Amino acid sequence: MPLPFLTADGAFDAQDDDAPLDHDDRDRWRRPYRPGPWRVAGSALLLLLSAFMLLATMIIAFTGAWAGAAVCLVAALGVIGTALRILMAGVWVSRTGLRRVGLLRTRSIAWSEVGEVRTVQQPVRWLGLPRTVQGQALTAAGRDGAELPVLLTDHNADFLSRAEAFDRAVDMVAAWADEHRAVPV
Numbered sequence: 001m002p003l004p005f006l007t008a009d010g011a012f013d014a015q016d017d018d019a020p021l022d023h024d025d026r027d028r029w030r031r032p033y034r035p036g037p038w039r040v041a042g043s044a045l046l047l048l049l050s051a052f053m054l055l056a057t058m059i060i061a062f063t064g065a066w067a068g069a070a071v072c073l074v075a076a077l078g079v080i081g082t083a084l085r086i087l088m089a090g091v092w093v094s095r096t097g098l099r100r101v102g103l104l105r106t107r108s109i110a111w112s113e114v115g116e117v118r119t120v121q122q123p124v125r126w127l128g129l130p131r132t133v134q135g136q137a138l139t140a141a142g143r144d145g146a147e148l149p150v151l152l153t154d155h156n157a158d159f160l161s162r163a164e165a166f167d168r169a170v171d172m173v174a175a176w177a178d179e180h181r182a183v184p185v
Helices: 037-063 066-088 163-181
Strands: 090-093 097-101 106-110 114-125 132-142
Touching: 037 066, 090 163, 097 163, 114 163, 132 163
Parallel strands: none
Antiparallel strands: 090 097, 097 106, 114 132
């Protein structure tokens, strides 16, 4: 079964550096980088936990305790939804704008509202935890000068210990921004 939210649509497999944005459908939201091993491992562990929860649901249902089976099923479905949401988290781009998908909310910004996209050195959260370390962050500034939330960091679940992947992702998001900010949608 293909999982389109796990692929980078071959963005880094292309050998031609002159055309980094060769895609068939630019209106579709796409992540310009592959999810990192920490994000995939966390989701895999949650899916493993949900498998055990579904097995427990089946055992509880066979005993005839339907209310307990229903509660266990709802909890397992919640864990599965959380695992999928963790996999989908990150920055997505399309012709219409920039989208930052988080665990609990999604924020979309039209390219016409984005003034500039830049990399800055600042304290960043390590794997999304409260602990901060010095690192790089990809930020976007609005046309009116308003600072938008941090898009990517080199210490998040996608780029921890993968500096080259962070640089490629920053370049891809910047290329999308440069191409689509000047073009009216």
